[in-house]
Amino acid sequence: MYPSRFGYELPKTVEEAVALLDAHGGEAKVLAGGQSLVPMMRLRFAAPEMLIDINGIEALHYNRVDADGTVHIGALCRHEELEDNPAIAKAIPTIAAAAPLVADPIVRTRGTFVGSVCHADPQGDWAATMTALGGHIVAQGPKGKRDIPIADFVIGPFQNTLAFNEIAIEAVIPAPKGVRVGNYLKLERRVGDFATASVAVSLDMKGDTVAYAGIALAGVGGRTINANAAASALVGKKLTAENIASVAAAVAAVAEPRTDHRGSADYKRQIVKTFVERILTGLLNTSQKAA
Amino acid sequence: MTSLYDEVQAAPGAGVPTRRVTIKVNGDDRTVDVEPRLLLAHLLRQGLKLTGTHTGCDTSNCGACTILFDGRPIKSCTMLAVQADGHSLETVEGLASASELHPIQEGFKEEHGLHCGFCTPGMMLAAKALLDKNDNPTEDEVRWALSGNLCRCTGYQNIVKSVLWAAEKMRAESN
Numbered sequence: 001m002y003p004s005r006f007g008y009e010l011p012k013t014v015e016e017a018v019a020l021l022d023a024h025g026g027e028a029k030v031l032a033g034g035q036s037l038v039p040m041m042r043l044r045f046a047a048p049e050m051l052i053d054i055n056g057i058e059a060l061h062y063n064r065v066d067a068d069g070t071v072h073i074g075a076l077c078r079h080e081e082l083e084d085n086p087a088i089a090k091a092i093p094t095i096a097a098a099a100p101l102v103a104d105p106i107v108r109t110r111g112t113f114v115g116s117v118c119h120a121d122p123q124g125d126w127a128a129t130m131t132a133l134g135g136h137i138v139a140q141g142p143k144g145k146r147d148i149p150i151a152d153f154v155i156g157p158f159q160n161t162l163a164f165n166e167i168a169i170e171a172v173i174p175a176p177k178g179v180r181v182g183n184y185l186k187l188e189r190r191v192g193d194f195a196t197a198s199v200a201v202s203l204d205m206k207g208d209t210v211a212y213a214g215i216a217l218a219g220v221g222g223r224t225i226n227a228n229a230a231a232s233a234l235v236g237k238k239l240t241a242e243n244i245a246s247v248a249a250a251v252a253a254v255a256e257p258r259t260d261h262r263g264s265a266d267y268k269r270q271i272v273k274t275f276v277e278r279i280l281t282g283l284l285n286t287s288q289k290a291a
Numbered sequence: 292m293t294s295l296y297d298e299v300q301a302a303p304g305a306g307v308p309t310r311r312v313t314i315k316v317n318g319d320d321r322t323v324d325v326e327p328r329l330l331l332a333h334l335l336r337q338g339l340k341l342t343g344t345h346t347g348c349d350t351s352n353c354g355a356c357t358i359l360f361d362g363r364p365i366k367s368c369t370m371l372a373v374q375a376d377g378h379s380l381e382t383v384e385g386l387a388s389a390s391e392l393h394p395i396q397e398g399f400k401e402e403h404g405l406h407c408g409f410c411t412p413g414m415m416l417a418a419k420a421l422l423d424k425n426d427n428p429t430e431d432e433v434r435w436a437l438s439g440n441l442c443r444c445t446g447y448q449n450i451v452k453s454v455l456w457a458a459e460k461m462r463a464e465s466n
């Protein structure tokens with residue numbers, strides 16, 4: 001199918017893009033990578049009157065790690081730019097692990113990290129990753145910029161809290177409290193399919209003690225599942241087989257899987273438990289080897 | 292019968308707002324007026340008559356429409372033609388020279404990398420994107436690079452062999 005008819009603007013600055021969004025009063029959509037928006041427009045799930053294509057705003061095309069470990073991902077950073085990226089891999093292992101699992105290699109050349117977070121697909125790898133990392137989105141509107149914590153940004157399926165005249169210009173992941181470790185595991189029937197279940201885990205370690213623990217899930221509920229409360233049981237403790245088993249069970253309990261052709265709800269819950277155990281046990285083994 | 296793809300003409304009717312774009316396609320600058328909702332795949336196929344780029348799935352899954360956009364592979368059914376303004380595209384028509392096949396095309400011939408041929412242009416462009424970055428890929432790397440392209444005939448074995456054959460030939464030629 002074809003998208004319904006729309007107007008098209010190609011602004012050169014964020015200010016210009018915001019002014020265009022403001023002028024169109026909620027009938028405009030921002031086009032970044034377009035790997036979700038264009039298919040949705042083709043299926044006419046989305047029919048904006050105006051597309052504001054931000055691909056001409058070169059200033060949004062970056063990812064960088066500050067000296068203190070804070071990571072900034074600009075709105076035009078493509079998925080593939082986070083793959084095989086040594087600085088990102090060192091700063092945020094969970095992103096490095098998830099990047100090669102997003103969609104397929106061709107979609108990854110266009111699709112963007114920030115766009116995926118904004119899309120807030122319950123299956124989205126990056127909304128889950130950002131939730132586990134406790135990052136925030138920088139939104140720019142007519143009155144300037146504001147920071148929106150990820151938990152207040154992704155609030156439901158395909159729902160974010162941007163105002164109609166705001167653009168998410170950057171994702172920020174805070175500096176770690178210690179050494180950041182983590183991993184991302186995803187079960188999919190084939191590359192590019194929706195996940196049966198995905199688990200994002202990120203820990204900050206001070207020596208062998210956990211200083212921060214974040215866990216989030218994708219594909220096992222009608223929204224991104226925030227399991228940070230269950231993960232926080234690890235804070236102030238060492239990773240042990242007992243801790244790992246109890247956190248894995250607690251995380252599996254907050255999943256909201258539904259039975260479908262990818263598997264039964266029980267099966268998906270079991271996958272979540274297994275993935276949490278597998279990731280945390282892997283991190284424990286790596287830290288013991290390093291010590 | 293009118294196909295879905297005839298719904299929006301590469302040359303839009305009177306009164307429809309268009310934008311003038313100039314796109315480098317296989318080395319030649321092409322200037323065309325397009326309606327914003329025209330998809331790049333359909334500009335190539337209908338507007339520019341480059342029908343080697345196929346459209347298979349409508350949902351960005353199948354990869355038959357894969358082309359190179361400034362050297363990187365993209366699914367041309369998931370990009371608007373207006374977005375290609377000022378950019379450089381390579382389609383399957385750009386692979387062969389007048390007198391000889393590209394080594395990737397030769398590889399698909401030698402190793403029987405196609406049955407029906409529908410997915411082949413996308414496979415070959417995805418393979419070219421890989422080989423441009425990595426002239427000596429492992430079988431795993433080839434499978435990984437082609438994992439966004441579906442084939443319903445071959446079971447992929449011969450496609451992977453074709454790409455490995457091409458990699459070897461291209462290395463030999465560059466030595």
